[in-house]
Amino acid sequence: MASGVKPRVKVPKSASAGGTVTIKTLISHKMESGQRKDSDGNIIPRSIINRFTADFNGQNVIDVTLEPAISTNPYFEFEAVVPEAGEFKFTWYDDDGDVYETTKQITVS
Amino acid sequence: MQQKSKMIGLFAAMSVVGGAAWAGPDEDQLTINGEIAIVTETAAPEHMANVKTIYSGWRFRSDETQAVQMDDFDNPGMLGVENALVDWETADGSEGKSCASCHGASEEMAGVRAVYPKWNEEKGMVTTLEMEVNNCRETRMGAEKWKYTGSDMTDMVALISSVSRGMPVNVAIDGPAQSTWEQGKELYYTRTGQLELSCANCHEDSYGMMIRADHLSQGQINGFPTYRLKNTKLNSVHARFKGCVRDTRAETFSPGSAEFIALELYVASRGNGLSVEGPSVRN
Numbered sequence: 001m002a003s004g005v006k007p008r009v010k011v012p013k014s015a016s017a018g019g020t021v022t023i024k025t026l027i028s029h030k031m032e033s034g035q036r037k038d039s040d041g042n043i044i045p046r047s048i049i050n051r052f053t054a055d056f057n058g059q060n061v062i063d064v065t066l067e068p069a070i071s072t073n074p075y076f077e078f079e080a081v082v083p084e085a086g087e088f089k090f091t092w093y094d095d096d097g098d099v100y101e102t103t104k105q106i107t108v109s
Numbered sequence: 110m111q112q113k114s115k116m117i118g119l120f121a122a123m124s125v126v127g128g129a130a131w132a133g134p135d136e137d138q139l140t141i142n143g144e145i146a147i148v149t150e151t152a153a154p155e156h157m158a159n160v161k162t163i164y165s166g167w168r169f170r171s172d173e174t175q176a177v178q179m180d181d182f183d184n185p186g187m188l189g190v191e192n193a194l195v196d197w198e199t200a201d202g203s204e205g206k207s208c209a210s211c212h213g214a215s216e217e218m219a220g221v222r223a224v225y226p227k228w229n230e231e232k233g234m235v236t237t238l239e240m241e242v243n244n245c246r247e248t249r250m251g252a253e254k255w256k257y258t259g260s261d262m263t264d265m266v267a268l269i270s271s272v273s274r275g276m277p278v279n280v281a282i283d284g285p286a287q288s289t290w291e292q293g294k295e296l297y298y299t300r301t302g303q304l305e306l307s308c309a310n311c312h313e314d315s316y317g318m319m320i321r322a323d324h325l326s327q328g329q330i331n332g333f334p335t336y337r338l339k340n341t342k343l344n345s346v347h348a349r350f351k352g353c354v355r356d357t358r359a360e361t362f363s364p365g366s367a368e369f370i371a372l373e374l375y376v377a378s379r380g381n382g383l384s385v386e387g388p389s390v391r392n
Contacts, residue, residue, distance in 0.1 A: 026185070
């Protein structure tokens with residue numbers, strides 16, 4: 001597992017049924033591009049988060065492909081419609097095969 | 110996304126109309142998390158002869174960079190604060206103590222950042238927050254000291270700063286600290302390097318102007334440690350001093366040296382009255 005990787009998400013605790021909420025996510029990750037060289041001239045191997053998805057009650061909300069030019073600690077902010085109470089599931093896919101997951105519950109009023 | 114690009118377009122159009130080399134500080138107001146009001150502009154302390162108003166570096170940054178500091182979730186500097194919170198509660202060294210063993214919750218440190226660097230009676234010298242952290246580690250915890258500008262140290266200073274956000278910087282420059290302060294002032298106005306630039310040449314005479322592609326601030330340190338977008342990490346005051354002196358093409362002083370301690374006290378005193386902001390976000 002890559003070191004220092006920690007996902008963080010911010011989802012409101014409740015929303016009005018059918019309303020739109022703003023979701024913020026950030027994962028601490030060095031996002032090594034694979035373009036850089038170390039002091040000996042050897043290429044530092046690429047190590048990035050290459051895909052990020054968010055699902056709500058099993059339905060996909062957003063599915064992002066990340067490329068090497070994206071900076072350290074990738075941050076996403078997006079909106080989602082919340083038709084009913086349920087669970088958001090966020091997933092980050094690392095180049096090294098690791099998968100990081102976080103879930104957040106939301107209620108409707 | 111579309112809305113945002115429209116906004117940027119509008120700002121671009123406005124600055125073309127403005128058209129002057131003078132580019133700030135802007136008029137934006139900083140509130141963090143919608144609750145911590147930050148003073149980013151105030152009357153200069155009496156000892157400053159050449160500047161009437163002091164501004165936080167936040168006021169010189171673009172709207173996009175400013176926005177990142179307005180919410181702790183968005184602020185990547187808070188990742189360092191979270192790391193430090195783990196260290197805060199983890200026992201280290203021969204005494205089996207953590208920071209929390211003596212100090213309690215990290216919030217107990219509120220107000221500490223605002224008054225450092227500060228005269229240490231026991232040591233008979235002005236000490237910085239970093240030195241006090243290492244002092245605790247070595248003498249109270251029996252742990253190895255941290256590298257002065259290392260990430261463990263800078264994260265810890267960011268944690269201690271974060272609980273003082275919104276409090277006014279108020280370092281003492283009289284009494285036993287005065288001679289150190291005088292030494293720092295001397296350094297501030299001394300030209301160094303092949304470019305023969307002093308701190309004052311850029312940060313007092315030319316703030317608001319562009320230095321190549323960057324926007325010169327007053328060089329205030331109320332926002333340190335600072336998360337810089339250019340190196341995507343928290344940067345300590347002395348690391349920044351070193352970078353600045355290097356940029357004058359001089360041999361620099363070392364982080365933690367007597368010279369930089371004095372300079373930190375003097376530069377901090379130029380920000381007396383601004384709010385503690387660290388960890389701030391700059392480009």
